[in-house]
Structure formats: structure tokens, C-alpha cells
Amino acid sequence: xxxxxxxxxxxxxxxxxxxxxxxxxxxxxxxxxxxxxxxxxxxxxxxxxxxxxxxxxxxxxxxxxxxxxxxxxxxxxxxxxxxxxx
Numbered sequence: 001x002x003x004x005x006x007x008x009x010x011x012x013x014x015x016x017x018x019x020x021x022x023x024x025x026x027x028x029x030x031x032x033x034x035x036x037x038x039x040x041x042x043x044x045x046x047x048x049x050x051x052x053x054x055x056x057x058x059x060x061x062x063x064x065x066x067x068x069x070x071x072x073x074x075x076x077x078x079x080x081x082x083x084x085x086x
Contacts, residue, residue: 019043 022039029035077085 015047019047 019040022043025036025038026042027034028037028042
């Protein structure tokens with residue numbers, strides 16, 4: 001297995017253990033409302049939101065091609081530069 005896969009499995013196992021150990025209800029205040037929710041629900045919601053944000057932030061961005069229309073035109077290069085590119 002790759003290191004990345006082992007890391008994901010380890011983090012998932014630790015998160016599952018932490019969620020299962022925290023099932024008691026607590027008071028949760030959000031803005032003007034108070035809720036009595038299990039810690040499991042709150043921690044799961046935070047984990048899902050953090051995962052979604054991590055995926056959005058970690059996505060590779062599309063690379064724009066530099067040079068525009070003349071990117072394939074090598075006529076404005078010196079002979080030395082053209083030889084180097086070949």
C-alpha cells in the first residue's frame with residue numbers, strides 16, 4: 001500500500017474511534033439558538049465540512065497556456081534559442 005493510502009486509513013480509523021467515544025448529548029449554541037445534540041452529530045458535521053473545504057482548496061487549478069496565439073511561433077527567437085529548444 002502507498003503511504004498516502006495508509007495515512008487516509010489511519011486518519012479515518014482515528015476519526016471513527018473519536019466519534020464513537022463521544023455519543024453523549026451536550027448543549028450547542030449557534031447564533032441565537034440553543035440545541036441539545038449528541039457530540040457525534042456535531043463532530044460528524046464539522047468533519048464533513050472540513051473534508052469538503054479540503055477537497056475544494058486542494059483541487060488542482062486549470063493551467064492557462066502562456067503565450068496566447070503566438071505560443072507556437074518560434075520565428076521571433078534567435079537561431080541559438082531555436083537550436084536549444086530542438
